[in-house]
Amino acid sequence: MIIIKEANLICTNCGKNIEGTRALRCADCDSPLDLVFDGHGIESSKSCSAERYRKFFPFEPHEIISMGEGATPTVYLPRLAEKIGVSSIGIKNESMNPTWSFKDRGTSCCTTHAKALGFDHIGTVSSGNMAASVAAYGSYAGMKTTILVKENLADEKLAPVAIYRAQLFRVAGNYDDVYTESFKLGKAKGIYFMNSDVPFRAAGSRSISFEIAESLNFDVPEWVIVPTSSGGNLRGVISGFADMKKYGYTSRIPRFICAQAAGCSPIAAAFEKGEMKVERFPNPDTIAHAIDNPFPPSGNETLALLSKYNGVAIGVSEESIISAQAELASNGLFGQPAAAVPIGAAYEARKRGIITEKDRVVTVFTGSGLKYTAAFARHNLSWRECHVSDLKTGIRD
Numbered sequence: 001m002i003i004i005k006e007a008n009l010i011c012t013n014c015g016k017n018i019e020g021t022r023a024l025r026c027a028d029c030d031s032p033l034d035l036v037f038d039g040h041g042i043e044s045s046k047s048c049s050a051e052r053y054r055k056f057f058p059f060e061p062h063e064i065i066s067m068g069e070g071a072t073p074t075v076y077l078p079r080l081a082e083k084i085g086v087s088s089i090g091i092k093n094e095s096m097n098p099t100w101s102f103k104d105r106g107t108s109c110c111t112t113h114a115k116a117l118g119f120d121h122i123g124t125v126s127s128g129n130m131a132a133s134v135a136a137y138g139s140y141a142g143m144k145t146t147i148l149v150k151e152n153l154a155d156e157k158l159a160p161v162a163i164y165r166a167q168l169f170r171v172a173g174n175y176d177d178v179y180t181e182s183f184k185l186g187k188a189k190g191i192y193f194m195n196s197d198v199p200f201r202a203a204g205s206r207s208i209s210f211e212i213a214e215s216l217n218f219d220v221p222e223w224v225i226v227p228t229s230s231g232g233n234l235r236g237v238i239s240g241f242a243d244m245k246k247y248g249y250t251s252r253i254p255r256f257i258c259a260q261a262a263g264c265s266p267i268a269a270a271f272e273k274g275e276m277k278v279e280r281f282p283n284p285d286t287i288a289h290a291i292d293n294p295f296p297p298s299g300n301e302t303l304a305l306l307s308k309y310n311g312v313a314i315g316v317s318e319e320s321i322i323s324a325q326a327e328l329a330s331n332g333l334f335g336q337p338a339a340a341v342p343i344g345a346a347y348e349a350r351k352r353g354i355i356t357e358k359d360r361v362v363t364v365f366t367g368s369g370l371k372y373t374a375a376f377a378r379h380n381l382s383w384r385e386c387h388v389s390d391l392k393t394g395i396r397d
């Protein structure tokens, strides 16, 4: 077995230490695992996140598989900040990644890890952005790639994955079973399944936090709001800020809001009841398809982290998601519905007095609006027809 530096894994639930970095989930209690690696350092001459923050990971420079993901801007929207009633609102624009969502950070990290461990076959279980991301990185790295999606997934969502030429399966049966089954398949067939909350995917999301902190000269905002489905990304973002503090880059850790669509909000529902375990959310229904996991595999760990860092979970109504999407677009940023959910959560948290007018807020704008063009139908869009000779009178000044 190849030993990747001095890294190992620890179970987020039972605390079991697991030697090496090969495991994807705890064999004893089936909970998600955290990467344990005591390294840090910023390579200031590099811009792409995998290279710039490589020292936080147990990789050698020549191992890095990257298409230049990360290094995304935080765009500040003063008009929106004023409307919400906060000091500032920064939009961490993850739609600028190679496959237009933050998933590329974790996919780069997992693909690097897979290759370092000697795998030549990667895969994932996903219905959207992660499928496209893994298919793209598999093709880039020249690895065999297997993608498993839900049986009822629309053709228009399959084509943008199929274009990368991975083996793509629509799988009939219970979707939770596919997640679990994929790990068994992976063991039997030598496929590294980089699903939503596997340790190196969550660890890959830490660079979102490193970049936010660096962009503020190692200050941190009061609040970071993350649209949440499996919980893998939020786990990574929280541990990224925890690492920044642990290694002395920053003096504080922000507070976090786990933003869910009310129509599928298992974590927010448990949070509101003061419970530490998520229950399956009945009849999920939301336009924010990227965050519609009714039984999130990192749900319990997310609740534990919110409790540890004094965070909050909020469910956002469909109406508020659509109006947040419209509002972002009218400020120049068109995201998919999931990417707009944190804005709805910011309004709600401000209304409840959780966020105050002095607070600086950064939201993670997780994916591009062009990923889900069906949402256009909800926006009552219009345009006018005109002959060239009538333009002079037609254009409103």
Ligand SMILES: *Cc1c(COP(=O)(O)O)cnc(C)c1O
Pocket: 101, 103, 128, 129, 130, 196, 227, 228, 229, 230, 231, 232, 233, 234, 290, 291, 336, 338, 339, 366, 367
């Ligand atoms: C995957 C995804 C999320 C949710 O991330 P999790 O790690 O599953 O919580 C949010 N928004 C977009 C656009 C996504 O693709």
Ligand SMILES: [Zn+2]
Pocket: 011, 012, 013, 014, 015, 016, 026, 027, 028, 029, 030, 031
């Ligand atoms: Zn365990």
